[in-house]
Amino acid sequence: MSFDDISDSNSSLQIRWLIRRDMPEVLAIEQESFEHAWTEEEFLCILRQQNCIGMVAEIDHEIVGFMIYELHKSNLHVLNFAVAKQYRRKGVGTQMVDRLVDKLSLQRRKEILLEVRERNLAAQMFFKDLDFMAVTVLRNHYDDTCEDAYIMRYQLQKVPALALYSPKNRISAYYDAYDADAA
Numbered sequence: 001m002s003f004d005d006i007s008d009s010n011s012s013l014q015i016r017w018l019i020r021r022d023m024p025e026v027l028a029i030e031q032e033s034f035e036h037a038w039t040e041e042e043f044l045c046i047l048r049q050q051n052c053i054g055m056v057a058e059i060d061h062e063i064v065g066f067m068i069y070e071l072h073k074s075n076l077h078v079l080n081f082a083v084a085k086q087y088r089r090k091g092v093g094t095q096m097v098d099r100l101v102d103k104l105s106l107q108r109r110k111e112i113l114l115e116v117r118e119r120n121l122a123a124q125m126f127f128k129d130l131d132f133m134a135v136t137v138l139r140n141h142y143d144d145t146c147e148d149a150y151i152m153r154y155q156l157q158k159v160p161a162l163a164l165y166s167p168k169n170r171i172s173a174y175y176d177a178y179d180a181d182a183a
């Protein structure tokens with residue numbers, strides 16, 4: 001089922017700030033998603049930081065995904081992100097990342113950074129699908145396993161001026177009409 005299917009079934013995805021009341025549902029998603037899950041204290045400690053933001057996605061008042069990220073001078077750093085198992089592969093994660101991309105600007109924060117475990121192929125494929133690239137390997141990055149981490153980066157690109165504006169004149173209009181007739 002895609003996100004369109006979610007919309008069709010009279011349910012719509014809302015993305016909003018995480019509030020304290022969401023914690024039980026967020027913790028349940030965290031626990032089903034990660035072998036080495038964050039505890040509630042870890043969430044609260046991180047969220048108390050001034051530059052840290054929590055976001056949730058909900059469908060019909062049910063939390064179906066969350067994301068925790070930090071604001072830095074020139075980037076956004078995703079610290080934690082998961083979608084509830086039963087809502088995966090429906091476009092929820094994509095919508096959440098799109099919302100984050102909307103917060104970038106060429107003048108200020110131009111990129112999103114995050115670490116993915118080397119064994120987490122699903123997340124690597126997900127982020128690659130959204131134009132993130134693996135840029136660095138951090139050897140033995142985690143305390144809990146001897147796994148490496150890949151740093152993945154999304155960079156906001158300048159849209160080439162030509163793509164936004166393609167000048168038209170009577171001659172190009174003539175050829176456009178000619179091509180359409182020929183097709």
Ligand SMILES: CC(C)(COP(=O)(O)OP(=O)(O)OC[C@H]1O[C@@H](n2cnc3c(N)ncnc32)[C@H](O)[C@@H]1OP(=O)(O)O)[C@@H](O)C(=O)NCCC(=O)NCCS
Nearest residue numbers: 033081082083088089090091092093094122123125126129
């Ligand atoms: C990674 C995660 C957030 C993706 O969320 P999602 O809502 O399922 O993602 P989407 O439905 O938007 O997927 C978009 C595309 O990403 C790719 N993708 C997503 N999950 C994938 C998987 N398990 N295997 C291969 N490709 C996958 C596909 O191309 C997919 O499009 P498709 O379903 O049309 O084929 C989710 O799998 C998750 O919560 N995983 C556990 C926690 C985790 O690993 N978090 C990331 C830590 S860095």
